[in-house]
Every structure is written in C-alpha cells, then in structure tokens.
Amino acid sequence: MSRIADRKTQKRPYKGRLMRSLLMLLVFLMVGSGVIRMPHASAEGLQNNEPSVQKQLDSLLPPVGSALVEAGQGKLAEATEDVAEFRQLWDAASTLVPEQNADQVATTASVVGDALSKAEQALSGNDSDAAKKALADLARATNQYIEAFQGAEESSDAGRKAAERLLPDARKSLSAMEQGEWTQAELAYKRIVTAWKGTEAPIRQDHFGVYSQLEKDISLVRISMQAEPRKEEQATERMQELVTLLTDYSAGTLKEGEVEDASASSGVSSLSDLLKLLEQIEQQIQAGDTTSAATGLEQFIVAWPLVEGQVQISSPASYTAIENEMAEASGYVVSNPPNTAKATEVVTRMINRLEPLTATTSYTAWDAALILLREGLEAILVLSALLAYAKKSGETAARRWIWAGAGSGLLLSAALAVVLSLTLAVASSGSTREMIEGYTGLAAVVLMLTVGQWMHSKSNTRSWNSYVQRQVGGALARGSLWSLFAVAGLAILREGAETAIFYIGMAPAIETSQMLIGMGAALLILIVLAVAIIQFSVRLPVRWFFLTATLLIYYLVFRFLGESIHSLQVSATLGAHVVPSLPTIGWLGMYPTWETFIPQLLVLIFMIFNLIRTEVRSAKGVSKASV
Structure with a gap:
C-alpha cells in the first residue's frame, strides 16, 4: 500500500491540494444528494476490533472518488491507476467477515465485485461517459458494503x-x-x-x-x-x-x-x-x-x-x-x-x-395541451405587444429585429429541450429513474410557482401595458435594435424553457400518444390565435386570461408536488409515514402520507394567500386610477 502511494505521488505530483479539494467536494455533493451516505465512525459489528480493519474499510472510497474526478476530467489513464489501487485494497477488504449477517455482507460484496469489473471494462474501452457511470456505481456499491459491514451487528440485534x-x-x-x-x-x-x-x-x-x-x-x-x-x-x-x-x-x-x-x-x-x-x-x-x-x-x-x-x-x-x-x-x-x-x-x-x-398514465392530453396553450399564448401576447409598439414608432426595421429575436429564442428553447431530455434520459436509467422523476417534478413545481405569481401580478390590463411599455419603450427610445432583438429572444426563450421543464416533469407519467395529441391540438389553436392577434389585431381579455391561467397552473403545481414526492417515496429516496385517514385523490396527486399531505397543504395556503393579496392590490390600483 505504501509503495502504491509513493508511486502515485512521484508520477502525479500535481495531484496535491487541488485533487483532494475536488475529491472532498465530490464526496460532499454525493452525500448531500443521498447518492452515498458517510459510514459510521465506529467499527461495531466487526469480527475483529483491530484498528487495521477499520482502516481497510476507510481506505476503499478515496481511490474510487479520485478515479471519478479524473474520469470527469477525461484523464482515463490516471483513473485506471486509481482503480488498480482500489482492486488491491478490495482484494484484502473483501475477505473480512463480520460477526453477524455474513450472507448480507457477502451479497453487497458481490455487487462491489460486479461494479469493479464493469468499471475496469469501461476504462479499458476509453469511454469517458461509460467510465463515469461505472465509477459512480462502484462508489455507491462500496459505500453500501461499508455500511452493511459496520451495521451488521447493530441491525441484526434489533x-x-x-x-x-x-x-x-x-x-x-x-x-x-x-x-x-x-x-x-x-x-x-x-x-x-x-x-x-x-x-x-x-x-x-x-x-x-x-x-x-x-x-x-x-x-x-x-x-x-x-x-x-x-x-x-x-x-x-x-x-x-x-x-x-x-x-x-x-x-x-x-x-x-x-x-x-x-x-x-x-x-x-x-x-x-x-x-x-x-x-x-x-x-x-x-x-x-x-x-x-x-x-x-x-x-x-x-x-x-x-x-x-x-x-x-x-x-x-x-x-x-x-x-x-x-x-x-x-x-x-x-x-x-x-x-x-x-x-x-x-x-x-x-x-x-x-x-x-x-396505471402508468397520470396525466392526459388535456394536461399536455394546457401547458403549451398557457406558455404559447403568453409568448404570443409578448410578441404582439412588441410588434404593436414597434409599429407605433414607425420603424419598419424594428419589426424585423423582433421577429429575428423571437426565432432565435425559439431555436434556443428547442436546443435546451433536447439537451435536458437526453441528460435526464441517461440519468434516469435503472433504479434511479423514479428518483430523477421526483426531483425533476419538484423543479417544475418551483418554476411553476414563480411563474404563477408573476402571471397573476400582470392580471389586469394596466399592469400588463405598464410591463410592456417598460420593456419595449426604453429600447425604442434608445434606438437600440439589438435591445429589441434581445427582449424578444429572451421572452420567447423564457417561455420555451418553462415549457421544456414542465413537459420533462410530466413525461414519465403520461403516454407518448397522449402528450403528442395534447401538444398537437394546442399548437393548432396557438397558430389560429397568433394569426388573429398579430395579423388582425384581435384583442383578448388579458385579465381573465391571466387569472384563468394562474388557477390552472396552481392546479398543476399542487398535483406535480404530490406526484413528485410520491416518486421519491417509491424510489426509497424519501421516507413515508402512511396515515390511512388522509385523502387519496389520484387526479390531484394526493397520497395518504404526511410527506405528501403537509407540503401540499402549505403550498395550497400560499397559493390562496397570493391570489387574495394580488386581487386586493389590483382592486386598490383600479380605485386609485379612477379617482
């Protein structure tokens, strides 16, 4: 072991504080996200109480963590050396036998052995992505082995x-x-x-x-x-x-x-x-x-x-x-x-x-259509307002810059959707699928809450016109066509990014056919509305649109929250305290556990409070304007 350490120090002198810092950061992130849990400090349950046994267990994770960092940097040769060091350490540690539950420890040891073989195979194939995944699996399996070994006596006693x-x-x-x-x-x-x-x-x-x-x-x-x-x-x-x-x-x-x-x-x-x-x-x-x-x-x-x-x-x-x-x-x-x-x-x-x-389908074509209708109609209103103000200014070039910005925002939104979909598809493979679904859904909940609050704050015509005038009037006053391009592009990109997040959060719980039907129907409606609003200057009841959209988005917030927490419970990422007396309502994402009920109750209180507060402020604003 000491010879290996000396060899590594001589060959890779730059691996000093920086590598240790990266490794500590990696372990911290993995611990914080629940990927691995730190082993107990004590060595209870070990067949032998000699310090060397605990040291053998403690020495297993560092080379795996180091290899994972190096694989992420594309340094596969150095990662291979770390895995070779782990192989030597593992050959010795895997022979240790706890006092109790030897079969359970042997099972986790078998998992480590399989994960180690896959990591070695991935590294030999010079595939960085496969190596990172295999090394992450090896880190988790090793941590499980350490926990099983150390906790054998304590758990078996109970x-x-x-x-x-x-x-x-x-x-x-x-x-x-x-x-x-x-x-x-x-x-x-x-x-x-x-x-x-x-x-x-x-x-x-x-x-x-x-x-x-x-x-x-x-x-x-x-x-x-x-x-x-x-x-x-x-x-x-x-x-x-x-x-x-x-x-x-x-x-x-x-x-x-x-x-x-x-x-x-x-x-x-x-x-x-x-x-x-x-x-x-x-x-x-x-x-x-x-x-x-x-x-x-x-x-x-x-x-x-x-x-x-x-x-x-x-x-x-x-x-x-x-x-x-x-x-x-x-x-x-x-x-x-x-x-x-x-x-x-x-x-x-x-x-x-x-x-x-x-049942694998929790959402329907109506839910899928609702997301695109809401986000798409908002984007159309933003774009029509930009074009209307540009038309009033008499600058024909401004309209072209607005359309160019909107097109760029749409392309970036599509690229973002593809990247997010591919990333999550890789991350959600195997046993982590429900965990990823849960976290993605919670991200959508946070985004929808912030969007809902913003939309309701614009739920009267005066506030909406004031918002558009601030965004566009300033750009026109400065004569900055690039500002118009940026305002249009960012507006469309924001709506596109929100739509992508919403659909990714919904995708695991809806049939592909239902999602495509909903998106297709919404797209046809949006095309008709876009032509009517932009080409023929048809006016929409902005207040009622935003108020209705806010209520619908709050429904999705409530449901997404319950469904996402439920996915984390099914994946064993989150505990579940079941109370049969709590309501079970599938279309609202309600399940009879405290972990789902309490967050949904708090969010419901927040949404009702926010609606009432904004309505009161809106009424006061209207009364002041009429005086």
Whole structure:
C-alpha cells in the first residue's frame, strides 16, 4: 500500500491540494444528494476490533472518488491507476467477515465485485461517459458494503430481538397442533399475527430474505387452518418451519443461502407482474384448475413483500385488504371441495384494488395541451405587444429585429429541450429513474410557482401595458435594435424553457400518444390565435386570461408536488409515514402520507394567500386610477 502511494505521488505530483479539494467536494455533493451516505465512525459489528480493519474499510472510497474526478476530467489513464489501487485494497477488504449477517455482507460484496469489473471494462474501452457511470456505481456499491459491514451487528440485534418475541407463541401454537388442541393453536397463532405488526420492520431492515420467508410461513399457516376441512398436517409442517426459522435467526445460526430469494422463487419483481399473476390465477380458478391457482397464490404470497411498500404508500386501505384477501383466496382454493365462486370473488377484488396502482398514465392530453396553450399564448401576447409598439414608432426595421429575436429564442428553447431530455434520459436509467422523476417534478413545481405569481401580478390590463411599455419603450427610445432583438429572444426563450421543464416533469407519467395529441391540438389553436392577434389585431381579455391561467397552473403545481414526492417515496429516496385517514385523490396527486399531505397543504395556503393579496392590490390600483 505504501509503495502504491509513493508511486502515485512521484508520477502525479500535481495531484496535491487541488485533487483532494475536488475529491472532498465530490464526496460532499454525493452525500448531500443521498447518492452515498458517510459510514459510521465506529467499527461495531466487526469480527475483529483491530484498528487495521477499520482502516481497510476507510481506505476503499478515496481511490474510487479520485478515479471519478479524473474520469470527469477525461484523464482515463490516471483513473485506471486509481482503480488498480482500489482492486488491491478490495482484494484484502473483501475477505473480512463480520460477526453477524455474513450472507448480507457477502451479497453487497458481490455487487462491489460486479461494479469493479464493469468499471475496469469501461476504462479499458476509453469511454469517458461509460467510465463515469461505472465509477459512480462502484462508489455507491462500496459505500453500501461499508455500511452493511459496520451495521451488521447493530441491525441484526434489533431483528433477532424482534424474532425472539414471536418465538414463545410460535412454539405454543406448534405444541398445541401436535397435541390436536386446535383451539389453543389458533389463539397462539392470532397472537403471532398481532405481534408481527410490531416486529416486521426491524426484521425487514436487517434481513429481507428472513422477512419474506416469515410472511410466507405465517400466511400459509393461516391458509391451512382456514381450509375446509382444516389441513392439519400442512398447518403443523408450516408452523414447524416458522419455529425453525425464528429459532435459527434469533440465535444467529442461520446458514448462508438457507432463505430463498423472493423475486427469484416467484418470478415476480414488480406490481405489474403481480397483477398479471392475479389475472392468470383468476382464469385458472374459472377454468376449474384449482391446483395451478393454489400454486399461483403461493407465488403471490412469496412475492408480495417485494411490492407491499409501494402499495401501502399509494393506498393503505388496499394494502390492508390484500394482506387478508390473499390468504382468504388461498383458503377457498385449497378447501375440499374448492369454493371456486368465493375464490373468484376475492381474487377479482384484489385485481380491482391493484389495477389503479399499476396505471402508468397520470396525466392526459388535456394536461399536455394546457401547458403549451398557457406558455404559447403568453409568448404570443409578448410578441404582439412588441410588434404593436414597434409599429407605433414607425420603424419598419424594428419589426424585423423582433421577429429575428423571437426565432432565435425559439431555436434556443428547442436546443435546451433536447439537451435536458437526453441528460435526464441517461440519468434516469435503472433504479434511479423514479428518483430523477421526483426531483425533476419538484423543479417544475418551483418554476411553476414563480411563474404563477408573476402571471397573476400582470392580471389586469394596466399592469400588463405598464410591463410592456417598460420593456419595449426604453429600447425604442434608445434606438437600440439589438435591445429589441434581445427582449424578444429572451421572452420567447423564457417561455420555451418553462415549457421544456414542465413537459420533462410530466413525461414519465403520461403516454407518448397522449402528450403528442395534447401538444398537437394546442399548437393548432396557438397558430389560429397568433394569426388573429398579430395579423388582425384581435384583442383578448388579458385579465381573465391571466387569472384563468394562474388557477390552472396552481392546479398543476399542487398535483406535480404530490406526484413528485410520491416518486421519491417509491424510489426509497424519501421516507413515508402512511396515515390511512388522509385523502387519496389520484387526479390531484394526493397520497395518504404526511410527506405528501403537509407540503401540499402549505403550498395550497400560499397559493390562496397570493391570489387574495394580488386581487386586493389590483382592486386598490383600479380605485386609485379612477379617482
């Protein structure tokens, strides 16, 4: 290690304070944005308490960060040397074994190994963009490995203690089953279900595989006991599996690979996959193939933990109902004879609950048209006002400069839209897609709020004419044609930039066809209005246009805010405190979590206050002008 450091210092002497500063800035930005989180200072959970172990972990991130900075500067050769240094450090650090949860740490170590191989491959191909992405992935994976290693003992303690609380009732229920005392067995089982609600969180956080298996075993015990007649042998076997898993997990003797992966065993990885599975089960029940339907429902139960968080955030009522209905439907299917009518009824209810949650389209052609109509009509009003004032001045050249400025602004807007779209398309690949969607939507919210306030401040004709006169009158008085060009160009560029931001924020939640229909219809309307206003000097009710546009933009602000925060919750970037009593209104972007409700409430109060304040000021201005 020291030889490597000496070699690097000799070969790259310029990498002194500047490189360290850049690296510190990079780490700060990544920490601040949540890309990586700083590891704990303590070394609890390590198999060995020697300082060298902590130093090995602490030495992993700096060379990756350095390589990332160099890749961003196009210095791929030097980035390759940093990655080679990391490879040597990793070969030593990856052999460390924590006291608990060795399988979880091994999983994160495997991710680091894959990310390291991809980074080396990208660097060898001299592809700067691919190298930056691969190195960023390597930095995240390394940070996850460090956190998993250091937090293994702390998290496993909480999970094991939670499992220990379930064990007494699980053993009582098993003992009662073996003695044929099913009333006592059911009472003990109900206590397990009641206690599970308070113990599942720490178990899930510590070991998702154990959590998934426990949910499966608890549900299958219930199914066996609810069957008509009761499947006593199967219930006993499932309870025995539950007791064994709780015992091994709480004692820390769970073997690596003993718990199966939920997504691999079920073949389901998303809410849409789960809905398709339910639809297939419904068809099997209707066809009388209850054996296949029972297998499918078991797959559903296994896969449910993978998506239950998303369902709970979107609809707590649906989450609670499905938790009960999946076991109820299975009980009807495995009964002898199977109760296909009841099973079909329950599965159909489950499908109806999940369908709204899997819909990918949140916005319609009307929403898409609204954005372009609002921004486009504003741009037309600005342009028509500029041309009207130029015409009054009697300078024909001024009109040409205004049109040239407007054309330049339109071209720059189109270029900006393309750049933003391509940038976000790259950034939103993979698991970060919803996170990017959330942040983009929040940026649109901020922009729309500022635009809405500006528009409402111009919602009377006197204020509008005063605004135009200040912008154009000054340029004409100075005889500055370039000023007219700049005013026209910046006005159109501003509207175009706003439109691009709005559409990028909306794009993930609307079908392409709906967006194109909305934009096309709005464009046709704008062409007609532009000809009428500019060519024939048709007057629009400026006050009512701006007031209406303000109300519409505030609707989009409210909805964008809820949808964007929801995307961050689904991506696990933001937490979710679900409250079933809070309203769930899809077309308003309202979800039953405090994280969405409180910001929307504050924004609503701000918008109402701003509307009232501006209306009062406008009324006072009109009364003064009439005196």
